Amino acid sequence: MPSLLRHHRLKLFAVLLAANLALLLHLAAGDPIPPRDWVLLDIFGEGGAALLALAWLGLVLKSRPAGRVTNLLTLGLGCVFFSWWTDCLDEFIRLPEQVHWDHWLESVPMPLGLLLLTYGLYHWHHEQLAISAQMEKRERLFREHLLFDKLTPLAGAGYLRRQLQLSLAESVREGQPLSLVAVDLDHFDAINQRFGHAEGDAVLQAVTQLLLLNLRRQDLLCRLAGDRFVILLPHTGEAQARQLAGEMALAVEHLAHKTRQHGERLPLSASVASAMALDEDAEQLLRRLNLALARAKQSLALSA
Numbered sequence: 001m002p003s004l005l006r007h008h009r010l011k012l013f014a015v016l017l018a019a020n021l022a023l024l025l026h027l028a029a030g031d032p033i034p035p036r037d038w039v040l041l042d043i044f045g046e047g048g049a050a051l052l053a054l055a056w057l058g059l060v061l062k063s064r065p066a067g068r069v070t071n072l073l074t075l076g077l078g079c080v081f082f083s084w085w086t087d088c089l090d091e092f093i094r095l096p097e098q099v100h101w102d103h104w105l106e107s108v109p110m111p112l113g114l115l116l117l118t119y120g121l122y123h124w125h126h127e128q129l130a131i132s133a134q135m136e137k138r139e140r141l142f143r144e145h146l147l148f149d150k151l152t153p154l155a156g157a158g159y160l161r162r163q164l165q166l167s168l169a170e171s172v173r174e175g176q177p178l179s180l181v182a183v184d185l186d187h188f189d190a191i192n193q194r195f196g197h198a199e200g201d202a203v204l205q206a207v208t209q210l211l212l213l214n215l216r217r218q219d220l221l222c223r224l225a226g227d228r229f230v231i232l233l234p235h236t237g238e239a240q241a242r243q244l245a246g247e248m249a250l251a252v253e254h255l256a257h258k259t260r261q262h263g264e265r266l267p268l269s270a271s272v273a274s275a276m277a278l279d280e281d282a283e284q285l286l287r288r289l290n291l292a293l294a295r296a297k298q299s300l301a302l303s304a
């Protein structure tokens with residue numbers, strides 16, 4: 001069972017138990033309808049709707065940690081599923097005329113479920129706003145999970161290019177400057193070699209958090225490749241970008257990252273470069289930034 005689903009075993013069990021009880025109740029009180037009398041359209045419509053509600057429930061449980069919002073969504077979807085399920089049962093089991101409880105089972109859970117679902121979605125909306133505020137510096141008003149790497153988790157080169165094109169157009173429209181800063185860790189390969197890939201991963205995660213802490217709300221941090229990060233800085237001129245780049249380099253130098261195995265401090269440093277957008281497109285600007293970074297790396301090699 002997938003790990004998140006494991007936390008919701010009880011909820012799933014309760015929904016399936018309720019569905020089973022309804023089935024047993026119908027079987028005890030009524031008679032099976034022979035297949036020749038089945039109304040396939042109704043079975044397809046009501047059964048299909050019940051199955052879809054169950055699939056939604058599975059998706060919600062699989063993607064959410066336990067908590068109040070999840071409970072509300074589960075209860076809501078559980079009621080909706082139950083209502084469609086009992087509606088479908090009377091396509092297979094004929095109940096006597098004098099039986100009325102089946103109408104209650106069909107009709108009451110649906111509005112109740114929809115109310116709970118609405119209340120749950122309302123709280124989900126607030127929860128999402130809080131999460132989006134935390135993710136602001138990683139996504140800049142656009143979410144596409146496929147473009148994010150799982151390690152840091154930051155968006156990559158494709159996402160940066162797309163955002164850069166949009167921001168360049170915006171900066172021309174508004175007559176505002178826009179700059180990029182590149183941050184590339186020095187001798188990162190040596191960390192991988194000496195302490196292992198897992199330690200290298202931990203360094204990348206720590207540096208990501210550090211850079212995010214040092215950014216402003218409107219900035220966007222992306223991981224271009226390996227140990228290279230690029231920051232998109234809207235409303236930022238050349239001097240300010242250079243200053244921010246220097247701050248990032250200083251922050252990395254002062255990061256006291258300890259190895260996981262021996263708790264030994266790893267001395268870290270990063271080469272940085274900045275470029276302000278001139279009258280050029282995203283590719284030209286990125287090329288200029290890469291050239292500036294290559295120059296910074298060259299002077300690092302010469303001074304070693």
Ligand SMILES: Nc1nc2c(ncn2[C@@H]2O[C@H](COP(=O)(O)OP(=O)(O)OP(=O)(O)O)[C@@H](O)[C@H]2O)c(=O)[nH]1
Binds near residue numbers: 201204
């Ligand atoms: N641990 C870890 N390593 C990675 C990841 N992605 C790329 N790398 C490694 O990062 C290293 C980058 O090497 P280089 O580009 O030579 O960078 P460097 O050692 O910092 O060299 P300079 O930039 O010239 O200072 C390579 O060894 C890659 O295998 C990752 O996700 N995790």
